[in-house]
Amino acid sequence: MKNKYHYHMVIMIVLVYVAVIFNTGFRGFPKPTLKTLSNGVWGTQVEAFLEEKIGFHDSLFRLRSQIDLVFGEKSIRDVYITDEMLLEKLDSQDAASIPQSAALLNRFYEKYHIPTYFILVPSASEIYEDLLPLNAVKENQRQLISETYAAVSTGIRYVDACNILSSLKEEYIYYRNDTHWTSYGAYAVYQSAIHKMGFTAVPYNRYVVSHVRTDFRGDLYESTLYSEIKPDILDRYTYENGAKIVSVTAHYADGSTEDRGTALYDESALESGDMYRFYLGKPSPMLEIRTDLENDKRLLIYKDDFADCMIPFLIQHYSEICVVDLTESLEVTHRLADPAKFTQILFLSSMESWETLWLHAKETE
Amino acid sequence: MYLSTLTFTLLVLPLTLLLFYLIPQKAKRVYLLVVGLLLYGFGNPLRVLVPLTYVLFDYGVGLLLKKAASHRFLSRSIVMLTAAFQAAVLTAVRLVSDGNREFLFPLGMAIFTLSGIGYLIGVHRKKHEAESNILSLALYLTFFPILYAGPLISYGEFQSQLAKNRHNIVNLGSGIGLFIRGLAEKVVLADTLGYLFRELRQTAPASISMLTAWLTVTVFSMYLYFELLGYADMARGLGLCFGITLPKHFGQPFMTSSVTAFMESWNITHIHWFQVNFRDFLFRNIRHRWTKYASLVLMWMLIGVWYGTSLQFLLWGLIIGILLAAEQFVLGRVIKRNYAFGLLYTGMSLQFAWVLLFTDSMTEAALYWKAMVGFGAGLADRFGVYFFTSYIVFLLISFYIATDLFRNITERVAVTAIGRKIASLMPLIECVLMIFCFACMLYKRIPAALWLQL
Incomplete structure (x- = not known):
């Protein structure tokens, strides 16, 4: 009896290993170089590779997270699991950074004196606070946003996205499996913003809305692999009689450009792992969009990826829009686009990434 | 390389064990020593110098103690001095390596120190002979499983177990x-x-x-x-x-x-x-x-x-x-x-x-x-x-x-x-x-x- 244990143990563990190793995809296994071997990077690469490619990865991941959920944990990898949607745990932000980030905007405004607009978008966790698990601690974004707004100089006009979105809570304004807002959420804020910017918004009923994907699972799904939530719908908004795009040009940090024709939407993204890229295509430091409008209105947008699905609405009002990615270094973007050439400037970012964005901007200012 | 990583458990461990059981009996000790040093130097080959220094030091002092065996006072003084020296080196390295919590860092050093001092005191107190084969001592000090958090084993015990070749299916x-x-x-x-x-x-x-x-x-x-x-x-x-x-x-x-x-x-x-x-x-x-x-x-x-x-x-x-x-x-x-x-x-x-x-x-x-x-x-x-x-x-x-x-x-x-x-x-x-x-x-x-x- 006691002797059998050892034989069973050895045979069974060999079977387990054979099963796991033969299901591990070793293609693309990191190759050691003299440099990565000597500074220890290779070890980290191998470990990261195995964490991704180990046999039965998804089942093992789900097994681990399910056990946590059964024992009473309400989140998977910093994402709260609720009945209706996945909600990200908000990073606690440094309140002291608010005046500093506002000062950066103010300096910018002092320098160019061009009409400047500012939108901070709250996360879904702020709007759907009541869905969060009991006692879950969360950063008060609403307050952070209003404090930031209060600290920017009076010349800069802001849009209270929090209240607009809160009043539309029952509508489909945030994806269930992704951190971003939906096109509809973006439209609601656009409506109010474009009014402040001196235009009349295109009424909602002028748009033809088509569902391009109904099985969209975004970044929150990717990090939790939690599949109990209904998949999301990606929408395309078409305005038949509206302004048409004449050219879209992407500028890259190394000085090269890419002509993207007249298409804003990137159909190929729908077949890729990152469907949200559909709205603005492959990320680039600057995207230059020209339309057939001849009103000589030129808009410069400093944005994070929340802006992507708002751009299709904005093109109805400008002859030229430059979309500058705030995650790229300001040095590069200043070289690509001189703010002085524009008639209006818009800062649009999610509150969640605003802190990192302005810190980044401060470094490269 | 830490024992609780996928790299170790999924790839290195099965390979190490398989080879250990396949190679001829004579080569097993050297093999264990080499594996220990490879794992230690993984990520930074120069680090291998740390255990090697300890091995040379303890080996030399061990032989010295053997010579001085009849002079108890001299032998005792040597042990105390070298122990104090090793402890001082460990403390200094830890203070320099900017962290007061890192009791495992530099990895294994705390264990080298304890095992080394234990070995020397053992020689002084005649619990075991001073080792004349440097490879045996090297294997003892760099036996890789214990480098992370112990447990410690006395030198005599380790060698007698090793001599019995107790690796079998049980x-x-x-x-x-x-x-x-x-x-x-x-x-x-x-x-x-x-x-x-x-x-x-x-x-x-x-x-x-x-x-x-x-x-x-x-x-x-x-x-x-x-x-x-x-x-x-x-x-x-x-x-x-x-x-x-x-x-x-x-x-x-x-x-x-x-x-x-x-x-x-x-x-x-x-x-x-x-x-x-x-x-x-x-x-x-x-x-x-x-x-x-x-x-x-x-x-x-x-x-x-x-x-x-x-x-x-x-x-x-x-x-x-x-x-x-x-x-x-x-x-x-x-x-x-x-x-x-x-x-x-x-x-x-x-x-x-x-x-x-x-x-x-x-x-x-x-x-x-x-x-x-x-x-x-x-x-x-x-x-x-x-x-x-x-x-x-x-x-x-x-x-x-x-x-x-x-x-x-x-x-x-x-x-x-x-x-x-x-x-x-x-x-x-x-x-x-x-x-x-x-x-x-x-x-x-x-x-x-x-x-x-x-």
Whole structure:
């Protein structure tokens, strides 16, 4: 009896290993170089590779997270699991950074004196606070946003996205499996913003809305692999009689450009792992969009990826829009686009990434 | 390379074991030595110089001691000088390497120091011969399973086991089972507790509530226990696979009724080392009662500093030492008569002492103590309640494993028919545990060696 244990143990563990190793995809296994071997990077690469490619990865991941959920944990990898949607745990932000980030905007405004607009978008966790698990601690974004707004100089006009979105809570304004807002959420804020910017918004009923994907699972799904939530719908908004795009040009940090024709939407993204890229295509430091409008209105947008699905609405009002990615270094973007050439400037970012964005901007200012 | 990584468990371990059993008997020792050095130098080949220096140093001093064997005073002086020198080097390196918590860093150095000094003292006290074959000594000092957190084994014991060639299917099977249990203790229990601990520590100490303070300390003590226990059991399992039975390093210390009983089940071989090579070696001839207490306190201060080179660790050692001395002096008799009091006193005093091991300064520790006695920011806060409700089941399970309070239930079940059924299913259970360990390793929420970065 006691002797059998050892034989069973050895045979069974060999079977387990054979099963796991033969299901591990070793293609693309990191190759050691003299440099990565000597500074220890290779070890980290191998470990990261195995964490991704180990046999039965998804089942093992789900097994681990399910056990946590059964024992009473309400989140998977910093994402709260609720009945209706996945909600990200908000990073606690440094309140002291608010005046500093506002000062950066103010300096910018002092320098160019061009009409400047500012939108901070709250996360879904702020709007759907009541869905969060009991006692879950969360950063008060609403307050952070209003404090930031209060600290920017009076010349800069802001849009209270929090209240607009809160009043539309029952509508489909945030994806269930992704951190971003939906096109509809973006439209609601656009409506109010474009009014402040001196235009009349295109009424909602002028748009033809088509569902391009109904099985969209975004970044929150990717990090939790939690599949109990209904998949999301990606929408395309078409305005038949509206302004048409004449050219879209992407500028890259190394000085090269890419002509993207007249298409804003990137159909190929729908077949890729990152469907949200559909709205603005492959990320680039600057995207230059020209339309057939001849009103000589030129808009410069400093944005994070929340802006992507708002751009299709904005093109109805400008002859030229430059979309500058705030995650790229300001040095590069200043070289690509001189703010002085524009008639209006818009800062649009999610509150969640605003802190990192302005810190980044401060470094490269 | 850490033992609880996928790289090690999935790729390196099976390959190492397979080759070990395939190569001819004669080559096995050299093979183990080479594997040890390769794993040590993994990521930074120059680091191999560290163990090699220790081997050369200890080898040379060992031969010197052999020559001086007839001059007891000279021999004793050499041992004391070299021991003090090694301890000084270790302390200096730790102070320079900018961290007072890194008791494993540079990886294995603490173990090289302890094993080396133990070897030299053994030679001096004629417990074993000075080794004339440098390879044997090198294998002893660089035996890779124990480099992370022990357990320590004496030189004579190691060599006699090695000579018996005890690697066979029986030991391989038990070794794998033990390794899996150790891995589970580390990646299932310790890693979850470590994650929880790190989340709890995000509260600013000034605004901590009573509940959060107690939760933090409890989680920390159990985290530390399972982290060290896990590494020790992995080492014991691996040792067994190579035919070396390493001694038990931890018992089930929680819920004991005296600090003495707790520390008898805590880091057993390390504390035993200090007892033999420090206290017995230096104070053997001093029989006076108060001197004995003093040497005990002194030894624990040394253990504290061995855990981490800062004033707080020293203070921790001092407190434990004083408690142990007090128990020998008078407290022990009180506890014997009143078990409940013993439980309460042990739990309380240890909980307060643990605070010293994870806080960054005395002021911070004081804030935790203040909160623990109820003068912090209220009795409970949302933060603490959230984690308490999310992890209470997990904490209770961990606690059950860490205490021997309910041991008799397990023992009574073991002799029944169901118990025997379970025993025959053990290989299956352990294989499932291994699969779950894979799941935990890829789910990683905290770095493989959180304790080094606390």
